[in-house]
Amino acid sequence: MKILFDQGVPAPLQRYLPLHDVSTAYEKGWSRLRNGNLLSAAEEEGFEVFLTTDQNLRFEQNLNHRTLAVVILGTTSWPRIKLATDNILAAIETANISQFTFVEIP
Numbered sequence: 001m002k003i004l005f006d007q008g009v010p011a012p013l014q015r016y017l018p019l020h021d022v023s024t025a026y027e028k029g030w031s032r033l034r035n036g037n038l039l040s041a042a043e044e045e046g047f048e049v050f051l052t053t054d055q056n057l058r059f060e061q062n063l064n065h066r067t068l069a070v071v072i073l074g075t076t077s078w079p080r081i082k083l084a085t086d087n088i089l090a091a092i093e094t095a096n097i098s099q100f101t102f103v104e105i106p
Contacts, residue, residue: 003023003092004045006025036061043066069098074103077105084106
C-alpha cells in the first residue's frame with residue numbers, strides 16, 4: 001500500500017510499516033501544501049492512505065470524492081505512537097477510501 005505521512009507524523013514510524021511504500025510530505029517537497037492541495041497531490045501520485053496527526057482535518061475536508069483514505073493519529077508523541085504501532089497498522093490496513101479513520105492513542 002502506498003502511504004503518505006503528513007508533517008506531524010514521526011518519521012520513525014516508517015520502520016514499523018515495512019510491507020508498505022511510505023513517503024513523507026517533506027520528502028516529496030510538499031511541505032508548504034495545505035489540506036486540500038496536499039490531498040490532491042497525494043491522489044495524483046497514487047497514494048492510497050494519508051496518515052496525519054491533524055485532528056481538525058476531519059472537520060475541514062470532505063472526502064466524498066477523494067480516492068484515498070485518511071488515517072488520523074490521536075497524538076504527535078513518538079513514544080506514545082511507538083507503543084500503538086499494532087493499532088496504527090490495523091487502522092491503515094482496514095481504512096476505506098473516502099473515509100476518515102481515527103486512531104486513539106493513550
